[in-house]
Amino acid sequence: MNIVSKEASLSPTILVVFGISGDLSHRFLLPALAQICSASNLTGKLSILGVSRQNKNLEEVLGPHLQSLRTQTELYKMNLSEAEDYRQLKEKLAGLGKDFPQPPQIIFYFAVPPAAVLPIIRHLGKAGLNGDHTKLLLEKPFGTDWNSAKELIDQIDKHYSEDQVYRIDHYLAKQMAQNITVFLGSNAIFRNVWNSGFIEEIEIVAAEAIGIEGRIGFYEGTGALRDFMQSHLLQLAALVLMEPCSDIFDFEEIPRRRLAALEALQPIPADKFPGRVYRAQYEGYTKEVNNPATTTETFVSLTLESSNFRWEGVPIHLVTGKNLDQKLTEIRVQFKKTSASASNLLILRVQPREGIEIDLWVKEPGYERKLQKLKLSFAYEQHFGRLPDAYEMVIVDSMRSNHSLFASSAEVLASWRILQPVLDSWSMSSDDLKFYKPGSTIDQVMGSV
Numbered sequence: 001m002n003i004v005s006k007e008a009s010l011s012p013t014i015l016v017v018f019g020i021s022g023d024l025s026h027r028f029l030l031p032a033l034a035q036i037c038s039a040s041n042l043t044g045k046l047s048i049l050g051v052s053r054q055n056k057n058l059e060e061v062l063g064p065h066l067q068s069l070r071t072q073t074e075l076y077k078m079n080l081s082e083a084e085d086y087r088q089l090k091e092k093l094a095g096l097g098k099d100f101p102q103p104p105q106i107i108f109y110f111a112v113p114p115a116a117v118l119p120i121i122r123h124l125g126k127a128g129l130n131g132d133h134t135k136l137l138l139e140k141p142f143g144t145d146w147n148s149a150k151e152l153i154d155q156i157d158k159h160y161s162e163d164q165v166y167r168i169d170h171y172l173a174k175q176m177a178q179n180i181t182v183f184l185g186s187n188a189i190f191r192n193v194w195n196s197g198f199i200e201e202i203e204i205v206a207a208e209a210i211g212i213e214g215r216i217g218f219y220e221g222t223g224a225l226r227d228f229m230q231s232h233l234l235q236l237a238a239l240v241l242m243e244p245c246s247d248i249f250d251f252e253e254i255p256r257r258r259l260a261a262l263e264a265l266q267p268i269p270a271d272k273f274p275g276r277v278y279r280a281q282y283e284g285y286t287k288e289v290n291n292p293a294t295t296t297e298t299f300v301s302l303t304l305e306s307s308n309f310r311w312e313g314v315p316i317h318l319v320t321g322k323n324l325d326q327k328l329t330e331i332r333v334q335f336k337k338t339s340a341s342a343s344n345l346l347i348l349r350v351q352p353r354e355g356i357e358i359d360l361w362v363k364e365p366g367y368e369r370k371l372q373k374l375k376l377s378f379a380y381e382q383h384f385g386r387l388p389d390a391y392e393m394v395i396v397d398s399m400r401s402n403h404s405l406f407a408s409s410a411e412v413l414a415s416w417r418i419l420q421p422v423l424d425s426w427s428m429s430s431d432d433l434k435f436y437k438p439g440s441t442i443d444q445v446m447g448s449v
């Protein structure tokens, strides 16, 4: 499927990539750009300026994506801590802009370590590279707690307005995540029962089979709560819990409703931690990061509640962990049973094999009156073929100024508010940290099998 089938809807763009030769760019950005450029004719629409400190050539930087990106990409060497270099960058961009039929927008993408982001933004601002035609495309983490996130937001605010800032949470851009809003908004049989009257509990699971993949410096100061729970899992929860939109394609409304859902989620009171907060670390992690005293969690599970009357009394379980038995992200919605009927489970599978599954009870054929649980399922790929990757969506939607796939500053703060008591408690004691064997199932990690 070609996501840029309407190239005409894309504004001409210069994409400036800070740190183009880094790991983030290789893993996510370049493959997505290569896919976009080979699927669509963006000549005259998109120019990529890859900024790097090192003396590398296009072949080395683009690697397997050379063929698809060569004509669009130029490398540019600069020192990111030199104010003068930003003035020269400004001239360079003005020169590049002349090749476009109309003045292009400039998107600055940061594939650099988190600590380098704010200094670059300040330099850009001071060099006047923050006009209305500029945008920032930022990767998480957005702070490490509520205070630091607020400070970061305030600092960025000094140079760029909120509508110029696109904070990536690539889970929001996954196809199934985008479908949640449509699924609930457009299917009356679910829309009408999407509340505590019919739903027993909701579980959102994001298991990963990989470990920390050599990202020691990043992960040691981060952990599963900050890396995954604050962003990906809380955003998925917000999509599930938000009031269904009356116009499912009202992209302005979606972030507002996600925010309301996040604001309704209640921080867990300290006396309720046992049973509602669980953290663990996989065995071998201390060796991997060469720190015998580390208490960084690689697995976390929280049970939240919403103050919205729609979700009164419905536990919302969020679980994520690394080095588990499989990679699987899914949203499980358990419906209530009635005195006469059994309960049904709805699964919205985010990855892999994106799709929807419902457990239904049927009568077994034959003379006996026996029930059997069967699945009614729909798989995206079977129906639509290849799905656009989340990063492709992120790039295209930032180009066309669609903010709905990005986290607003208010959403970022709302999610840190939910987690702050847990962060505060963990900073004082790590007595509750448990350990698990690599390859365990979630139930094994949580000690329920």
Ligand code: BG6
Pocket (backbone or CB within 6 Å): 170, 208, 227
């Ligand atoms: C990133 C996290 O945001 O998402 C990583 O920092 C994690 O720790 C990754 O592995 C998972 O993304 P995906 O799309 O592979 O599920």
